[in-house]
Amino acid sequence: MTEIERALAEKLLALADDELILAHRNSEWTGHAPILEEDIALANIAQDELGHAMLYYELHCALAGGTPDRLAFFREAADFRNVQLVELPKGDWAFTMLRQYLFDAYELALLAQLTHSAHRPLAEVAAKVRNEELYHYKHTGAWVRRLGLGTEESHCRMQTALNELWPYTAQLFTPGADEEVLVKAGITPPPAEVREAWAAKVLPWLEAANLSIPLAPTVTLRRAEHTPHLTRLLAEMQSVARSDPAAEW
């Protein structure tokens, strides 16, 4: 692989891992959501994200070999490239909706540029993903507003969730080791620009939901660093697949 291909393969893995881990967290709500209709709605988001993960994994494997299933079920936590934001446990409904909202907004900001990527296959996948993300964003935006403004309890839970989640958002915009290579090649946008577009959306929306943005130190972590939550998540997620590694399911 060339230097650009190596960098791109790493980036695609990160995009895929984000979607897979977030889809997994969302799927934990199946059968336990606050109301039947929302069980159905969150399951839709989880399916979309899993679909996105599979698309990004395919693009990665086209460059680096391997298969999506082997990547998902046979890597150790240290080899995953998702942000820590998505591996945190699902928490309460406020936490899940707010995390989803913050991530959806990031995806939209990123995808707006990725649809113009110099890497054609990525631009095509980005267009497809973006359509579904537009809908997710409407859905989670509506929830954030309503929970922020609803009752004292819902507001309190939302503020607590925001206080916990906000520091983790910085990692979404932390440049990877080879980010410059991709930016120069017009394959991915500069992370700082994505952050600016993201902030322009979320800051006014959170404010309108009566939520205060915490003053938190921005800890910039590389995507190879994970919390113990990921190890536990993978232990469950990979358990059946690893019980019979030669099997096809």
Next chain:
Amino acid sequence: MDTQWPRWEVFKQDDPQQPHRSIGTVHAPDAEMALLIARDVHVRRPDCASLWVARADCITALTAEEIAADPNWHIENIPPDAPMQLYLIFQKTSQRRAMTYVAHVGDVEARSPREALRLAMERFGTNKVFVWWAVPAGAITRSEAGVEASWFAPAREKKYKQQSEYGDVGGLRAKVRRNL
């Protein structure tokens, strides 16, 4: 008080050549959520071009049987200053196909729901109409134009939900029967 939220009737238009049809309800707290939820609950598979929702308690419904049982059904005191409103009229016109319930047939202006139904019966006729609905236009929330790609197209992509993705279940049975 903890409730399951009010009920909203959902109307789906499969393609632009078809009328909007009643396909069920959703429980939702407000109109915007009702529309989003209606898409998630009722458009999990193709096809959909447009979605409407209206709070169930805004709808006036009458069956042909109810009308026949009470010839004075339309008699009411309408206040003299009652404003004219636009009502959307829906009819059920078939007994045969199990999937058919009420579909949008047209609109009338009237000062009350019952007057709207009476005018609709005059305009559209009552022959072979089994159920009538009148819905105030102002009570309907509609999906926006131009949202096809993000609202409705994704359902088409999810082919793994279609039985055709899984090969022939019947094939094995037929093969086994031939061998008996």
Next chain:
Amino acid sequence: MDNTYAQKLAEFEARIARGEKIEPGDWMPEEYRRQLIRMISQHAHSEIVGMLPEGAWITSAPSLRRKLILIAKVQDEAGHGQYLYHAAETLGITREEMLEALLTGRAKYSSIFNYPTLTWADVGMIGWLVDGAAIKNQTMLAHCSYGPYSRAMVRICAEEAFHQKQGKEMIVKYASGTPAQRAMAQDALNRWWWPSLMMFGPHDADSPNSPQLIRWGIKTKTNDELRQEFVDEMVPEFHAIGLQIPDPDLKFDPATGHWRIGPIDWEHFWQVVKGNGPMNAERLAARRKAHEEGRWVREALAAYAARMA
């Protein structure tokens, strides 16, 4: 019973005999309404509780495709519960009332969902066997005389077809897979075969409701008829992939072309129906917990809507 009532009842039964649908707002005997509310709400509860046995395996589904399919399947079950609660609501009962009955243990639901899912292969077996049995019942109910229930069933049948097919795809694959997979598939069949047969309900002789339900177009086939159809379809399919039916008395009767099964353990069935199945308490507790923990959410959105109105 006065003349007016007798007349109305005769007209009502004539409409059904003509194949007309009874719609919300039409006259109906109280007993018809009562039976339908009972049947439909039980059916809805079954779908909702039924999300849990398979839903538990989403987080360890062994391939991305299986994970995706399982999320979609469990989502469908929620959707089916939604359509059915809606049909019951048209008869005058509220969702709050139905949920209250379920969560306090008063309402019944299909006893099949009180069994544990012990291995990944159970997911495939539930799809093929349990959903297969459900489809037989649902296909019949699609002809039901009550409009909203019949329409819900048509929609459910269309969506359920993929449930059975994806389950079959899994089991067929595992039956000719690794030794561990083959053993897993056989073990799943051993545990799910009899509960699936019991899904069709008691023998006809022990089903008091059936004759009236048939006269009112709510049922069109008897329990035993459906059960026999199911057995005749499924036995050859399992044999064809090398799996054994866990019934030492199973015998093919060449005179009738039917597969005759051994005796059903009804004692066990009634225990499970009464709520003493292995997973009853746990599954209801899970639904109760979700409901309780969701209270602040429902209240928050209601409060927001009230202020915006």
